[in-house]
Amino acid sequence: MHRVTVEVDNNKCRNCGFCNQVNICRSPNQCIGCLSCYYACPYEARKIKTEETEEEYVEILVDNVRYRVPYPSSLKDALTRIGIIFDSPSTGRLSAPCNLGGCWACSVLVNGELERTCITPIEDGMRIELDTEDIEPLRIIHGPQPHKVGGKATPWWEVGYGYVEAAIWTAGCNLRCPQCQNYHVTYDNSSEAVTPREAAIMVTVCSRRYNTRGVAVSGGEPTLNKKWLLKFFQELRKLNPYKRLHLDSNGTILTREYVDELVESGCNNIGVEPKACRVETYMMITGLKDYDLAREYLENSWNILKYLVDQYSEKVYVGAGFAYNREWMTLEELEEIGDRIASIDQSLQVTVLDYFPSFRRRWLKRPTVNEILRVKQILEDKGLRTVIVQT
Numbered sequence: 001m002h003r004v005t006v007e008v009d010n011n012k013c014r015n016c017g018f019c020n021q022v023n024i025c026r027s028p029n030q031c032i033g034c035l036s037c038y039y040a041c042p043y044e045a046r047k048i049k050t051e052e053t054e055e056e057y058v059e060i061l062v063d064n065v066r067y068r069v070p071y072p073s074s075l076k077d078a079l080t081r082i083g084i085i086f087d088s089p090s091t092g093r094l095s096a097p098c099n100l101g102g103c104w105a106c107s108v109l110v111n112g113e114l115e116r117t118c119i120t121p122i123e124d125g126m127r128i129e130l131d132t133e134d135i136e137p138l139r140i141i142h143g144p145q146p147h148k149v150g151g152k153a154t155p156w157w158e159v160g161y162g163y164v165e166a167a168i169w170t171a172g173c174n175l176r177c178p179q180c181q182n183y184h185v186t187y188d189n190s191s192e193a194v195t196p197r198e199a200a201i202m203v204t205v206c207s208r209r210y211n212t213r214g215v216a217v218s219g220g221e222p223t224l225n226k227k228w229l230l231k232f233f234q235e236l237r238k239l240n241p242y243k244r245l246h247l248d249s250n251g252t253i254l255t256r257e258y259v260d261e262l263v264e265s266g267c268n269n270i271g272v273e274p275k276a277c278r279v280e281t282y283m284m285i286t287g288l289k290d291y292d293l294a295r296e297y298l299e300n301s302w303n304i305l306k307y308l309v310d311q312y313s314e315k316v317y318v319g320a321g322f323a324y325n326r327e328w329m330t331l332e333e334l335e336e337i338g339d340r341i342a343s344i345d346q347s348l349q350v351t352v353l354d355y356f357p358s359f360r361r362r363w364l365k366r367p368t369v370n371e372i373l374r375v376k377q378i379l380e381d382k383g384l385r386t387v388i389v390q391t
């Protein structure tokens with residue numbers, strides 16, 4: 001049998017403890033090839049190996065039907081093998097968008113408990129139920145914390161008067177940005193997951209304590225678990241009927257229907273981050289290796305930004321985000337970004353993030369103040385009226 005496994009590269013390992021405390025293996029004695037640790041290691045000290053092994057099988061029970069599946073493997077691989085479909089996360093059906101153990105969109109009932117299929121090793125006699133319709137969804141979150149600056153769609157006029165938002169950050173992401181600014185959240189598969197109502201209560205308490213006008217959810221990528229996110233906004237709206245309820249998203253998997261459902265659920269402030277204009281730049285920023293997938297994600301982010309502005313500018317405060325660093329973006333591309341935003345709406349709030357050294361790009365140089373002011377000028381020269389640059 002052809003098997004993919006991951007092993008530690010001792011020459012690169014710094015014993016940072018990330019794999020013992022944040023992204024923890026569920027099968028330390030027998031690798032199931034889920035690759036979660038491979039993506040999560042901040043020092044890239046994991047190597048993928050393929051090997052030929054003797055075929056071994058175990059039996060699992062899926063919706064009361066017995067199946068013989070190769071062992072060892074992740075539950076997700078076993079289910080895929082017997083024909084269970086992992087769909088797009090925008091459908092709200094069973095999907096596996098992060099493959100890290102953070103988003104819980106891949107979860108099913110395992111021996112009666114909701115559990116993630118992507119990082120769970122199969123065991124002989126395991127009992128699986130696929131229908132989770134009536135089960136409260138779960139997700140790992142960090143926070144809540146009060147925030148003074150907010151995100152790319154936090155209305156600029158609210159910032160600067162103490163705490164502007166109470167925020168939570170969701171684990172799991174479908175991108176693999178090597179300079180991920182929140183990697184301790186994104187790759188967390190070990191913290192206890194919470195229901196939408198629990199998360200809504202926690203962040204509401206924080207909002208009331210710090211008297212914030214907005215409540216926000218960021219990531220990781222919040223949209224990956226649709227069922228959880230829609231319920232979160234519904235709960236949030238019940239608790240905060242007059243507040244600004246803010247979603248910060250990379251925009252990669254949002255569809256028009258998904259946006260409609262978010263707005264219906266109470267979300268009235270959305271930030272989308274296309275990050276770039278050119279596919280090659282987007283791949284550099286996001287760590288995606290598949291050109292077609294990168295192009296699809298990039299175009300989807302731009303299209304959904306336009307849809308939001310065209311359909312919802314009365315109801316939803318919209319902002320756009322970009323990631324500037326001279327390592328990946330030329331001033332010509334910035335001009336292209338300026339033109340593209342101007343063609344959508346010159347008054348759209350645009351935030352340019354000056355990515356700092358983090359995660360796997362600790363050598364990155366933070367843009368200087370002069371550099372970032374030049375970025376602002378270029379975008380303003382394109383007619384954009386609300387350009388915010390973070391320094």
Ligand code: FES
Pocket residue numbers: 095096097098099100101102103104105106107116117118119172
């Ligand atoms: S795909 Fe399994 S937790 Fe996200």
